[in-house]
Amino acid sequence: MPLSEKPRQTSAAGPAEGRAAADAAATAEAPGVLSGVRPTGPVRTDADRPGPGRPRTGRNRPAVLRRLRRNALPLTLLAPAAAVLALVLGYPLVRVVVISFQDYGLRALFTGRISWAGWANYRAVLEDAQLVPVLLRTAGFCAALVAGTLLIGLAVAMMMGRLGRRMRTAVTFVLIAAWAVPNVASSLVWQWLFQPVYGVVNWLLTRTHLFGDLTQRDWSGSTLSAFLLVWLLVVWQSVPFVALTLHAGLSQIPRPYYEAAALDGAGPWTVFRVITLPFLRPILGLVTILSVIWDFNVFTQLWILTRGGPNQTTTTLPIWSFTKAFSSNSFGQGAAIAVVSVLLLLAATALYVRRLVRSGEDL
Amino acid sequence: MSVPFPARARRIGLNAAAVLFCAVWIFPVYWMVNTAFKPYGDILKPTPGFLPFPFSLANFSDAVHKSGFLTDLANSAVVTCSVVLLAIVVAFLAATALTRFHFFGRRSFLVGVLIVQMVPQPALLIPIFLSLKSAHMLNSLFGLTLTYLALVLPFTVWVLRGFLQGIPVELEEAAMVDGASRVRIIRTILLPLVLPGVIATSVFAFITAWNDYVFAYVLMKDQSHYTLPVWLVSFSTSAGTDYGGLIAASTLFALPVVVFFMLIQRRLVAGMTAGAVKD
Numbered sequence: 357m358p359l360s361e362k363p364r365q366t367s368a369a370g371p372a373e374g375r376a377a378a379d380a381a382a383t384a385e386a387p388g389v390l391s392g393v394r395p396t397g398p399v400r401t402d403a404d405r406p407g408p409g410r411p412r413t414g415r416n417r418p419a420v421l422r423r424l425r426r427n428a429l430p431l432t433l434l435a436p437a438a439a440v441l442a443l444v445l446g447y448p449l450v451r452v453v454v455i456s457f458q459d460y461g462l463r464a465l466f467t468g469r470i471s472w473a474g475w476a477n478y479r480a481v482l483e484d485a486q487l488v489p490v491l492l493r494t495a496g497f498c499a500a501l502v503a504g505t506l507l508i509g510l511a512v513a514m515m516m517g518r519l520g521r522r523m524r525t526a527v528t529f530v531l532i533a534a535w536a537v538p539n540v541a542s543s544l545v546w547q548w549l550f551q552p553v554y555g556v557v558n559w560l561l562t563r564t565h566l567f568g569d570l571t572q573r574d575w576s577g578s579t580l581s582a583f584l585l586v587w588l589l590v591v592w593q594s595v596p597f598v599a600l601t602l603h604a605g606l607s608q609i610p611r612p613y614y615e616a617a618a619l620d621g622a623g624p625w626t627v628f629r630v631i632t633l634p635f636l637r638p639i640l641g642l643v644t645i646l647s648v649i650w651d652f653n654v655f656t657q658l659w660i661l662t663r664g665g666p667n668q669t670t671t672t673l674p675i676w677s678f679t680k681a682f683s684s685n686s687f688g689q690g691a692a693i694a695v696v697s698v699l700l701l702l703a704a705t706a707l708y709v710r711r712l713v714r715s716g717e718d719l
Numbered sequence: 720m721s722v723p724f725p726a727r728a729r730r731i732g733l734n735a736a737a738v739l740f741c742a743v744w745i746f747p748v749y750w751m752v753n754t755a756f757k758p759y760g761d762i763l764k765p766t767p768g769f770l771p772f773p774f775s776l777a778n779f780s781d782a783v784h785k786s787g788f789l790t791d792l793a794n795s796a797v798v799t800c801s802v803v804l805l806a807i808v809v810a811f812l813a814a815t816a817l818t819r820f821h822f823f824g825r826r827s828f829l830v831g832v833l834i835v836q837m838v839p840q841p842a843l844l845i846p847i848f849l850s851l852k853s854a855h856m857l858n859s860l861f862g863l864t865l866t867y868l869a870l871v872l873p874f875t876v877w878v879l880r881g882f883l884q885g886i887p888v889e890l891e892e893a894a895m896v897d898g899a900s901r902v903r904i905i906r907t908i909l910l911p912l913v914l915p916g917v918i919a920t921s922v923f924a925f926i927t928a929w930n931d932y933v934f935a936y937v938l939m940k941d942q943s944h945y946t947l948p949v950w951l952v953s954f955s956t957s958a959g960t961d962y963g964g965l966i967a968a969s970t971l972f973a974l975p976v977v978v979f980f981m982l983i984q985r986r987l988v989a990g991m992t993a994g995a996v997k998d
Contacts, residue, residue: 443869468853541751548965571765702837
């Protein structure tokens with residue numbers, strides 16, 4: 357770092373966008389908006405707060421100007437992130453809701469003339485004979501994935517804690533290798549592993565003589581085996597994160613608790629229930645909620661391996677929304693399905709979301 | 720050394736379970752590498768060979784010379800590098816603002832970041848596609864870069880914020896007493912100390928941009944603008960029988976990510992859960 361270079365001061369003054377953002381932010385954050393608990397008054401001014409965040413402001417300036425000046429630097433720093441997020445996440449989020457109320461088909465796509473559709477898209481989706489099977493499928497598949505991932509992940513995590521150092525390193529290595537393979541690559545490898553005639557899995561299964569001759573078996577040919585195929589893939593990919601995270605959580609439980617339990621003659625199940633589980637609860641909750649979100653939205657693997665088939669019997673909500681929009685060119689209905697999915701996911705994770713918003717209290 | 724029998728039996732059982740788990744879990748990766756290095760004629764055999772012997776690089780040269788591979792590899796590289804660089808700069812600035820200053824809108828921004836992280840990507844697909852279409856930015860690598868940047872930012876801001884919080888304010892105060900400006904403090908004190916966090920988040924940005932299939936599939940219309948994942952999938956459907964080339968290309972595609980993961984494996988878990996679990 358060249359010492360001769362004079363540090364620039366310009367950004368402290370704050371360019372125009374910082375100022376605009378300051379105004380917007382000032383109106384956006386009404387006191388108590390987050391919790392409804394906090395009483396009135398401007399939220400935590402930093403005048404009484406020590407630290408480098410406290411800018412030196414002129415003593416006799418008007419209050420508004422002083423506040424702007426005080427907020428100019430942080431808001432300038434924040435501006436690029438806020439702009440990108442607003443443009444590419446915020447705006448589409450609003451727009452997907454808008455589109456779900458529009459008649460957005462091929463014609464709209466090419467002429468740009470868009471008419472309002474009212475609730476027609478939602479009505480069409482609700483009356484679609486596909487709806488109930490798709491919902492059940494999505495929920496069932498998601499539950500099976502979450503259950504499989506968590507059970508295997510927890511078992512592996514507990515196993516890792518009891519292994520010797522070298523064996524544990526090997527397991528970690530294997531987990532990271534499986535985790536690192538990109539979705540698309542692993543989906544293609546899966547296709548190859550389970551390929552009829554030349555796939556090694558069919559060959560191995562046939563060699564066990566348990567299921568008869570499976571060499572010709574086409575796994576994506578029937579609904580259940582297609583789901584099993586994708587289930588195996590997604591679980592294979594998701595266990596590493598769960599196992600490594602839970603292992604990290606487990607290794608933070610203080611040893612003396614286990615020693616005390618051993619002295620008291622507690623069995624392994626009691627130890628698990630009384631010591632391990634309570635300590636692990638926060639991290640287990642986090643891992644569960646993340647798994648629910650990820651597994652609900654599984655798209656790439658399903659799309660590559662089954663395309664929602666055979667006969668659309670492995671079509672889940674994300675696939676349904678996608679095909680409605682991009683294959684049938686009914687963007688309105690696709691958007692309506694997307695909105696319904698988000699609402700369902702929000703409902704399923706409502707408690708967690710509430711905790712998140714609450715945690716905004718002491719951020 | 721004599722170990723009591725039940726304990727020894729338990730340890731043997733445990734190790735056996737670990738070995739079995741490793742064998743099953745590594746198998747797909749092993750099979751990918753094994754297939755990629757086999758000579759062409761050995762791949763489509765009714766009895767699979769478990770070692771790539773004789774050893775051959777033919778599949779790799781086959782894949783690399785397939786039309787579009789190099790172009791789409793370049794596309795992937797350009798988009799990924801841009802996303803990583805932009806994400807680090809933008810997220811670092813934002814994280815500095817969020818940890819070192821108290822200002823109006825700070826908390827709403829943080830909560831907004833948390834919530835937006837929960838929005839499923841498939842739901843964003845339709846509006847982003849239509850918006851980029853009306854902005855005439857379909858098929859544009861810049862549009863794709865911007866999309867990835869937005870997908871990556873909530874997480875990167877959150878993690879970098881976690882790292883910045885861990886750096887004691889006293890350091891900066893000392894610098895301030897010595898007369899350093901705030902910009903100078905950011906550059907000479909915060910940035911070097913937060914480097915591990917920068918590495919962790921850049922890996923995340925790298926993986927998101929490098930691995931994504933859905934957005935590139937929808938937003939990029941012709942092969943000269945594909946990224947590598949889209950090329951791979953189109954390759955598999957158009958010429959589904961050449962598994963040697965396909966698996967070799969997949970191996971090349973997976974390689975940078977695997978190397979990255981191995982390099983940062985210690986920080987992987989810490990980075991993923993930073994900020995998500997409060998301590």
